[in-house]
Amino acid sequence: MPLGFHKMHANGDDFVVVDSRTSPNPIASNLAGLLGDRNRGIGFNQIAVMLDCDDADARLMFWNADGSSLDACGSATRGAADILMRESDITSVALRTNRGLLTCERxxxxxxxxxxxxxxxxxxxxxxxxEMDTSVLPLAGDPAACSMGNPHCTYFVDDLSAVEIATIGPVIETNPLFPLRTNVHFVQIIDPEHIRLRIWERGGGIALGSGSCCCGAAVNGIRRGFLDNCVEVECDGGAVTVQWDGVGPVFLTGPVETTFSGIITDTLLKI
Structure with missing residues (x-):
């Protein structure tokens, strides 16, 4: 049967949410890749599928536009939370992901x-x-690495405008040091509470924003002692806030908006 979806974005970081809480998951790698095509599909950076869950309001699964899977997506998690909160007129939900149980609040x-x-x-x-010290990797530019459920590599630079993201990004993404590839961040520190971030996203290329990348970039900056525990992260598409006390969980706060809703036809689902 045809499948409904919501096209959403978080500061221009666009994603699709498919609600399959009452049916089996219809999305696999090949279909995610077809739907992610901006010329022949819907087009998105990530797609998230909401599934029934016994111990949370829903379970989320994620894919990139190239069909590769991932365990975390801060933007699409916020989008799914927004849908569920509006649906039930509530201000908090819990979502089960491969990263664990993520609590969300409006x-x-x-x-x-x-x-x-x-x-x-x-x-x-x-x-x-x-095996190595992940706070300073043995690569030119001395980046730092961490995981937010997906791999992140962060460079701190003096001038973002001088960085050729489209040239450097794919080289670092596919460096043999990262067996599952990596997201690549380029950070210019404005002050200890404010950074400017540009992103080369694993499986997606240059992105206007990315929730998990904002978290990874801020975390690596806090680890290095460059940043305070609450940071405004300004991406090409807009700003979010990332908070981390250096010990516990990371909190990501930002806007989400629905662009349009539609139907994926049976014809495409059978491919």
Missing amino acids: TSTGAISVNMGKPLFNWSDIPLAL
Whole structure:
């Protein structure tokens, strides 16, 4: 039967949410790749599927536009939370992901705040190909690495305008040091509470924003001692707030909006 979807974005970081709480998950890698095509499909950076869950309001599964799967997506998590809160006229939900149980709340401004879980720093958790100190990687530019359920590599630069994201990003994404590839961040520090971030997203290319990348970039900056525990992260598409006390979970807060809703036809679902 035809499948409904919601096209949404968080500061221009666009994603699709498919509600399959009453039916089996229809999305697999090949269909995610077809739907992610901006010329022949819907077009998005990520797609999230909401499924029934015994211990949460829903379970979320995520894919990139190239059909690869991922365990975390801060923007799509906020979008799914927004849908569920509006549906039941509530201000908090819990969502089960491969990152664990993520609690989400609507703030007084209408933004969505998500507990994104604790960042991971062990080389094998990111993962990296070799055991090493993840706070300073053995790559030109001395980036730092962490995982927010997906791998992140953060460079701190003096001038973002001088960085050729489209040239450097794919080279770092596919570096053998990252067996599952990596998201790549380029950070210019405005002050300890404000950074400017540009993103090369694993499986997606240059992105206007990314919730998990904002978290990873801020976390790596806090680890290095460059940033305070609450940081405004300004991406090409807009700003979010990331909070991390250096020990516990990371909190991501920002806006989400629905662009349009539609139907995926039976013809495409059978491909």
